[in-house]
Amino acid sequence: MKLSDLLIYDYIIIQCHDNPDGDSISSGYALYEYFKNKDKNVRLVYGGRFRITKPNLIKMIEELNIPIEYVDELIVGDNEVLITVDCQYGAGNVKRFPAKNIAIIDHHQQEIYDVTMTEIKPYLGSCATVVWQMLLDEGFDVNQYKNVATALYYGLFTDTNSFVEIYHPLDKDLQDHVEYDINLIRKLKNANFTLRDIEIAGMALIRYSYIDDYRCAIFKAHPCDPNILGFISDLALQVDVIDTCVVYNETNVGVYFSVRSCIREVMASEMAAFLAEGIGSGGGNMDKAGGFIHEEKFDRQYPGMNKDGYLHNRIKAYFDSFDIIYHNNNNLDIERMVLYKKKNLTLGFVPVAEVFKEGTPLLVRSIKGDIETVSSPDTYFMIGITGEVYPISKEKFSKSYKVIDGPFQLKNVEYFPKVKNRKTGQTIDLRAYVKACISTKEIFVYAQPLAKNTKVFTKWDSSKYMSGKVNDYIAIRQDDIEDVYIIENSIFNATYQRIS
Numbered sequence: 165m166k167l168s169d170l171l172i173y174d175y176i177i178i179q180c181h182d183n184p185d186g187d188s189i190s191s192g193y194a195l196y197e198y199f200k201n202k203d204k205n206v207r208l209v210y211g212g213r214f215r216i217t218k219p220n221l222i223k224m225i226e227e228l229n230i231p232i233e234y235v236d237e238l239i240v241g242d243n244e245v246l247i248t249v250d251c252q253y254g255a256g257n258v259k260r261f262p263a264k265n266i267a268i269i270d271h272h273q274q275e276i277y278d279v280t281m282t283e284i285k286p287y288l289g290s291c292a293t294v295v296w297q298m299l300l301d302e303g304f305d306v307n308q309y310k311n312v313a314t315a316l317y318y319g320l321f322t323d324t325n326s327f328v329e330i331y332h333p334l335d336k337d338l339q340d341h342v343e344y345d346i347n348l349i350r351k352l353k354n355a356n357f358t359l360r361d362i363e364i365a366g367m368a369l370i371r372y373s374y375i376d377d378y379r380c381a382i383f384k385a386h387p388c389d390p391n392i393l394g395f396i397s398d399l400a401l402q403v404d405v406i407d408t409c410v411v412y413n414e415t416n417v418g419v420y421f422s423v424r425s426c427i428r429e430v431m432a433s434e435m436a437a438f439l440a441e442g443i444g445s446g447g448g449n450m451d452k453a454g455g456f457i458h459e460e461k462f463d464r465q466y467p468g469m470n471k472d473g474y475l476h477n478r479i480k481a482y483f484d485s486f487d488i489i490y491h492n493n494n495n496l497d498i499e500r501m502v503l504y505k506k507k508n509l510t511l512g513f514v515p516v517a518e519v520f521k522e523g524t525p526l527l528v529r530s531i532k533g534d535i536e537t538v539s540s541p542d543t544y545f546m547i548g549i550t551g552e553v554y555p556i557s558k559e560k561f562s563k564s565y566k567v568i569d570g571p572f573q574l575k576n577v578e579y580f581p582k583v584k585n586r587k588t589g590q591t592i593d594l595r596a597y598v599k600a601c602i603s604t605k606e607i608f609v610y611a612q613p614l615a616k617n618t619k620v621f622t623k624w625d626s627s628k629y630m631s632g633k634v635n636d637y638i639a640i641r642q643d644d645i646e647d648v649y650i651i652e653n654s655i656f657n658a659t660y661q662r663i664s
Contacts, residue, residue, distance in 0.1 A: 165283045167198060167298050170267060175205045175244035180232070181251035181258045182212025185389070186221060188250035190319030191269065191291040193230045194312050195249060198304055208232045211259030218389070220355040224318060227348050228311045240264070250291035252276040252284075256459070257417040269294055273445055273458060286445060287578070289335040292319030296338050307343045317344040318352055325394040325422065326353075328452040331433060333529045333579045340584065341591065356391060364388045365396045368411065372400075373476070378483045379407040382475055387413050390454060393422035397452075401426055408435065410475060418444065419457040419471050426451065429488060429619065434631055438482045439475065450628055486617040488629070489638070491648045496640060501610035503642070504660040512547030512572035512598040513561065516540065519597050525586040528553050531579045536586070547598060550655060551577040565601040572600040608642040611651070611660070620650050 170176065176199050180188040192208045199206045208231055215234050216222060225232060240246045240263035247267045251258040254276050267281040271288045285294045296316050299306055306313045320338050324330045327339060368385035375382075381400055385393060397411040401424040408430050412421035421439065423446070425432040432453035436446030439455060443462050446455025457471075466474055489496070520526060520539040528535040528545060530553040537543065542558045551574055556564075574580060584591045614636050619629035623646050632638065632650035639656075641647035651660075 165267065165269075165281050167195070167302050169281065170199075170245055170247070171202055171204070173204070173243070173245040173265065175241065176207075176247065177238070177240055177244060178206065178208045178247045178249055179238075179251075179258065179261070180208070180210040180249055182210065183214045184210045184216065184221075184232075184250075186224060186322035187290045187292055187319040189221065189224065189230060189232060190315035191249045191295045192232065193228070193315050194292070194295045194299065194306065195247065195269070196231065197309055197312050198299060198302070201304070209235045209238060211235050211238070211261070219358065220352045223355050224315070224352055227351075228315055230311075230315070237261075249295070253279055255417070269298070272456070273461075275458065275460070288332050289330050289447070290320040290323035290338075292316040292323070293332075293335050293338050296342070297334060307341075310343065310345060313342040314344040314348055317342045318349060321349070321353075322391065325391055325452065325454050328394065329433075329447055329454045331447045333531060333534075333582075336529060336534065337582070337591075340589070356389075357395075361388060361392050361395075364392060365399070368396050369399065373472075374405075375476070375479060378479070379405060380479055380483075381406045381409045382472070382479070383409065383411040384472065385411060385413045387415055390420045390422070393420060394452065394454065397422040397424040400424070408432075410435075410439070410479065412471070412475065414471055416459070418459040418462065421446075421455055421457070421475075423453040423455070424451065428621075428627060428629070431628065431631070435479075435482055438485070439478050486619055486631075489618060489620045489648060491621060491623040491626075491646050494640075494646070494648050496610075496638070496648065498610040498640060498645065501612045501640070503663040504609050504611050504639075505663050506603070506607040506609070507659050507661055508602050509549060509659060510568065510572060510600050510602055511549070511565070512574075512594075513556075513565070513567075513601050514545040514547070514594055514597045514599070515558075516543045516545060519583065519592060519594075520585065527584040527586050528555075528581065529584065530581040531577065545581075545583075545594070547572065547574070547581055547594065549574070549658060551579060551581055553581045561601075564603060564605055566604050568600050568602055570600055572598045608663070609639040609660070610642060611637045611639040611656070613637055613653070614650075618650065620648055622649050623647060 178192045178195050180192045196208045238261040242264050245265040246263040249269050252268050253266045266279050270284045271291045273286045274284050364386045368383045372383045393411045400409045407427045408425045423432045423436045431450045433447050436453035436455040440446040444457040516539045524539040532552040544556050544561045546556050581594045614632050618632045621629050630650040636653050637651045637656045
């Protein structure tokens with residue numbers, strides 16, 4: 165769905181979820197300004213049992229002049245459209261007002277399927293990001309409206325636990341590209357907690373359970389803003405016998421939780437995703453992450469189980485679910501593995517010096533994450549079949565690849581790689597510069613499918629692991645038995661062929 169699809173309506177009502185947070189308010193406000201700019205009659209509303217009382221949200225609304233209204237009743241005419249933002253019409257966290265024409269803009273897992281006009285992106289960290297991308301698609305530059313830019317920035321900030329739980333490149337793009345009011349953001353950051361929040365944190369910290377075998381602690385908090393969960397978990401991780409921790413609370417729509425880790429064998433983002441697998445969503449980075457477990461999905465999949473019991477069992481299952489392989493002590497028996505040859509696929513490459521001056525500090529952003537490097541005539545960027553990017557020296561490129569005619573195209577990828585000049589902030593889409601190449605030499609690996617989830621610490625990065633799931637492949641370079649790595653199942657089948 166595009167925002168321009170909704171311009172057929174002259175009367176537009178934008179509804180945030182009940183007890184709206186910064187993400188919902190900011191997303192609704194950005195839509196409000198877009199439709200006002202198109203000369204539409206627009207209202208921004210919310211319902212439910214509670215009015216907005218959090219000090220940071222009140223300050224946000226006042227400082228940015230956000231025209232949000234609390235409503236007990238709402239009449240939506242047959243020639244009007246109701247847009248629910250950061251929520252889904254008919255779900256448990258948003259008051260249902262009768263309406264004929266309905267649209268949904270959200271970033272949570274889809275739970276409502278009988279509404280045709282939807283834009284739902286559950287892989288994004290905030291609804292603000294969904295709205296920002298939709299505005300970009302319509303040519304609406306939020307940086308021309310500083311209040312809108314500031315609101316969207318703060319919406320992403322609050323819904324990703326102060327940017328801790330950002331993991332999708334589009335979220336990072338929003339964080340980097342909007343021109344926000346830094347002084348107001350500073351004020352809002354320092355108006356986040358109430359005395360009640362501090363009381364909630366204190367009560368949670370004195371009531372905990374501890375899994376000794378894994379040095380993992382679990383804390384339950386009273387209902388509170390998700391940022392409070394992160395605050396509690398940051399404090400808990402400073403305890404000498406705690407390597408990982410989970411802090412959670414229960415609401416009427418589900419469980420919000422925060423995860424922390426201070427050991428390299430556990431990425432907080434992976435643990436969060438495991439806890440919510442099949443019943444919610446989770447993500448973040450190596451040290452800090454968070455997630456949400458959907459109430460209805462939990463009840464269907466685990467009838468009669470309480471949340472505390474589920475989390476205990478799931479945490480134990482997580483730690484029992486994987487093996488760990490270190491590249492310099494891998495104990496892999498290549499005699500039992502199969503020899504494969506890498507297929508000669510068309511890859512993309514970009515000579516960095518053709519895009520940026522030598523010495524320019526760069527941030528390369530792809531679906532697999534960010535890489536920081538410096539522009540050099542000796543550096544090329546290689547682009548793989550899923551949009552992943554990795555640097556390679558010009559010398560190694562010349563020995564390993566040859567340039568071919570024709571364009572390099574990626575099909576059905578969520579995100580095409582971009583490069584940001586870290587000095588100026590300018591961002592370049594690599595589509596305009598990428599060229600095609602194929603390998604000039606054969607690469608052989610020993611490989612076998614994984615029978616158990618596995619973490620591999622590779623020779624090129626001993627601080628964090630590659631994570632493989634059952635039926636992904638563990639591979640060893642034939643010419644270097646310490647070069648051990650994981651290859652996703654779909655990528656392996658597309659890029660390697662069996663020799664023996």
